[in-house]
Amino acid sequence: MLQDENTLINKPSLIVIIFALCFSFWLVDFWRPVNFHNGETLFGEAEIFERYSFLPALFLNKASFEWPGTLKNQNPIDPLHKPVPKFNYGSALLDLPFFIIAYCQSRNQLLTPGGFSAPFAGALHWSGIFYAIAALFFLRKVLLTYFSERVTALTLFLCLFGNPLFYYTFSMGELPQTKLFFLFCLFLRYTQLWHQEHKISQILICGIITGLLSLINFFEIYILLFFFCWDVSTLKSLKSNFHLFKQHRRQLTLFLVPILILWIPQLLFNFHYTGQWLTPAEPKEKYDFTDARINEMLFGFRYGWITYSPLMLFVIPGIFLLKKQFPISKHLFLFAILLLLVVYSSWWDRSYGGYYGARRLVPAMAWLSVPLAVFITKIFQSRAIHRFDALLRLSVSALLFLCICFTCAQSYQVIHKRIIPSEMDGTRYWKTLRTFKFADDK
Numbered sequence: 226m227l228q229d230e231n232t233l234i235n236k237p238s239l240i241v242i243i244f245a246l247c248f249s250f251w252l253v254d255f256w257r258p259v260n261f262h263n264g265e266t267l268f269g270e271a272e273i274f275e276r277y278s279f280l281p282a283l284f285l286n287k288a289s290f291e292w293p294g295t296l297k298n299q300n301p302i303d304p305l306h307k308p309v310p311k312f313n314y315g316s317a318l319l320d321l322p323f324f325i326i327a328y329c330q331s332r333n334q335l336l337t338p339g340g341f342s343a344p345f346a347g348a349l350h351w352s353g354i355f356y357a358i359a360a361l362f363f364l365r366k367v368l369l370t371y372f373s374e375r376v377t378a379l380t381l382f383l384c385l386f387g388n389p390l391f392y393y394t395f396s397m398g399e400l401p402q403t404k405l406f407f408l409f410c411l412f413l414r415y416t417q418l419w420h421q422e423h424k425i426s427q428i429l430i431c432g433i434i435t436g437l438l439s440l441i442n443f444f445e446i447y448i449l450l451f452f453f454c455w456d457v458s459t460l461k462s463l464k465s466n467f468h469l470f471k472q473h474r475r476q477l478t479l480f481l482v483p484i485l486i487l488w489i490p491q492l493l494f495n496f497h498y499t500g501q502w503l504t505p506a507e508p509k510e511k512y513d514f515t516d517a518r519i520n521e522m523l524f525g526f527r528y529g530w531i532t533y534s535p536l537m538l539f540v541i542p543g544i545f546l547l548k549k550q551f552p553i554s555k556h557l558f559l560f561a562i563l564l565l566l567v568v569y570s571s572w573w574d575r576s577y578g579g580y581y582g583a584r585r586l587v588p589a590m591a592w593l594s595v596p597l598a599v600f601i602t603k604i605f606q607s608r609a610i611h612r613f614d615a616l617l618r619l620s621v622s623a624l625l626f627l628c629i630c631f632t633c634a635q636s637y638q639v640i641h642k643r644i645i646p647s648e649m650d651g652t653r654y655w656k657t658l659r660t661f662k663f664a665d666d667k
Contacts, residue, residue, distance in 0.1 A: 237378035238365045242358060245385055249354045249395070256395040257350065258640045266346035272578055273399040275310035277349060279317035280324045281340025290498075309498045311506070313491050315440025316401045319356065323348040353398020356407035361385065364410040364594060367417055371551065372598045376606065379625075380598040384590050387628040388534040389582040392636040397580070401441050402587045408434050408441075409448055409591035416452045420469075420552070425476055432480040436487035442585075444568060450561060451553060451592060458554040512571045522570035522583060526654045527646055530566075533582035533635065536597070536628045539621075543596030546603050551595075558596060565589060579647035581639045634661050 233239060259265035268274050282290050290308045324340075327348035331338040338345075361381050368377040385391060393402035412434045419427040431452065438445040453470070457463050470477060492502050523531050531537050547555040569575070569585045577585050604621050635657070638644040644657050 543600030
């Protein structure tokens with residue numbers, strides 16, 4: 226009996242991860258906006274180029290960010306009149322293994338390893354896919370602690386295929402969204418483990434993850450809320466957590482060590498290239514909390530979170546269905562969502578480069594998967610109460626399936642320029658919903 230339970234057929238959540246991997250190999254070209262075989266790359270995208278440029282500069286260009294030809298003016302000019310990326314090196318550090326693979330591939334093919342050829346572009350794209358699928362593995366570990374295999378499987382599938390994470394995995398994996406999603410999932414897993422076992426290795430890993438998150442996008446350290454508020458649902462549990470951290474205060478000190486180690490190279494880099502310890506920002510690049518447009522961030526036609534990710538409509542009720550025994554309280558979920566909406570809707574460029582959907586909120590699907598799983602459990606695994614229970618389940622199943630179709634269809638339309646996020650308004654949005662065409666259709 227035990228042997229039967231350990232078979233793959235009884236672990237549908239693993240089947241979902243295997244399916245995602247197979248999907249990556251077989252259908253990735255269908256969703257990719259460029260053809261690497263024709264020499265096309267996404268290095269023309271400013272943010273992608275700047276985040277990645279640390280690697281070719283350090284290993285192939287004598288630590289210089291001055292590039293030949295069409296790449297010459299890709300990096301912005303710093304106060305010392307040198308071309309330097311305005312982003313930190315966190316994303317490039319995670320891309321390093323794939324950069325090494327691309328370098329070896331270029332040498333084997335007798336190509337000049339300049340760092341921006343097709344092998345490097347392909348490796349950078351696959352790094353995004355790798356981190357998304359690896360994230361599902363760690364997220365599965367977290368969810369299985371509280372939910373069944375079937376609920377976990379459906380939740381994982383919807384996380385990847387039912388919201389814009391799909392687009393930022395298979396189409397724009399070069400951007401840091403999948404890396405942030407991976408780090409969030411990993412952080413949740415090791416937060417869970419530390420609160421169970423209190424091992425030094427676990428707190429050090431949490432520190433490394435926090436350091437990487439802060440180097441990619443500093444505000445993402447809001448995930449620490451889940452670490453410090455884990456198992457907090459009442460005033461009594463809050464006091465219990467305080468005593469727990471007091472008891473392990475030496476470990477919390479060690480938590481800061483990897484963060485400091487990761488930040489020292491960035492600070493030295495900033496001072497060497499710009500004369501300042503922190504990367505200088507342009508005057509317009511700032512937050513204006515007096516002009517937070519939460520309504521646009523939620524329902525706007527250019528970058529609305531719910532507009533382009535209707536799956537969130539199933540997440541919100543899941544938050545209110547959370548039980549007090551769950552280690553993350555519904556109040557923490559609601560506070561984290563509100564915090565993200567206020568902060569990201571206050572940034573000067575709310576579309577964050579004009580990309581598809583509310584891309585800054587995409588990695589949050591890591592922890593929002595929990596209320597989604599709660600909702601799925603309530604609908605599909607609770608006992609029938611009403612005579613229309615079967616109809617309700619059928620309706621929810623149909624709507625979840627439509628979320629997947631919606632995500633795949635819109636991702637395809639964005640890739641082929643039928644949807645241009647920066648130009649979207651109500652008329653164009655509803656038109657794209659009514660008329661779907663493949664790229665070859667006239």
